[in-house]
Every structure is written in structure tokens, then in C-alpha cells.
Amino acid sequence: MDKKTSFWNKAKDTLACCFVFNPNERGKKVWDRLNQDLPEPIGWWVNDEPRVEAFAKKAKKLSFLDSYALREWLAYAYRDMENSWPEMTSGKVEEHITKWCQIYRQHLEALTGKKLLE
Secondary structure, three states: OOHHHHHHHHHHHHHHHHHOOOHHHHHHHHHHHHHOOOOOOOOOHHHHHHHHHHHHHHHHOOOHHHHHHHHHHHHHHHHHHHOOOOOOOOHHHHHHHHHHHHHHHHHHHHHHOOOOOO
């Protein structure tokens, strides 16, 4: 990616930060809207690849404000799930948290083009 593109992406994010007053609320609405036509996420890398690709194609058509809000919400949802392990965790709860961490992470990586963990 050249510096000019990087500068414009940063400028768009700065503008979006000023215009989107509650990115988590707006991002959740965008997430719900994009998921209406997609199959239910499974939470396994290989099984969710076609879904994530379709999600990324739909997300490319978003306005920069919606795109910003969606990225912010996905990052928030991922961090929230990652840090919400209760002290006494049953197998079902652990399975649920792991599944949704995987889903949020995979979709966030598809939006940003960057791996969160390597």
C-alpha cells in the first residue's frame, strides 16, 4: 500500500471518528444488516471462509462512516468476548465464547486486511 492511500485512509478514519458519535451502536446495526443475507456463522476457520468472503464483498460497498463503525464494533465485540471469561466456566460457556471470538476476529481481519495474532 502506498503512502498516499494510507494517508487518505487515516484521514477518512479521523473524519469518521468525528461524525460517528456512537460507533458501537452504529456498528452493531451495520453488522446485523450485513448478516441478513449471509449464512449463519459456524465458528470454524475453514467452514466460515465462504461466508467471510461474501461479508468482505458486502462490506466494501459500505460508506466510510459505516465501515469505520463496523470495524470499531467488531474490535470492541472481539475484545469484550476475549476478556469476558467468568471465573467458573463450564464447557458450554467456553465453547460459546471461543466460537464468537473466532467469528469476530475472522470478520475483523477480513475488513482490515491484517492478522490480529500471528
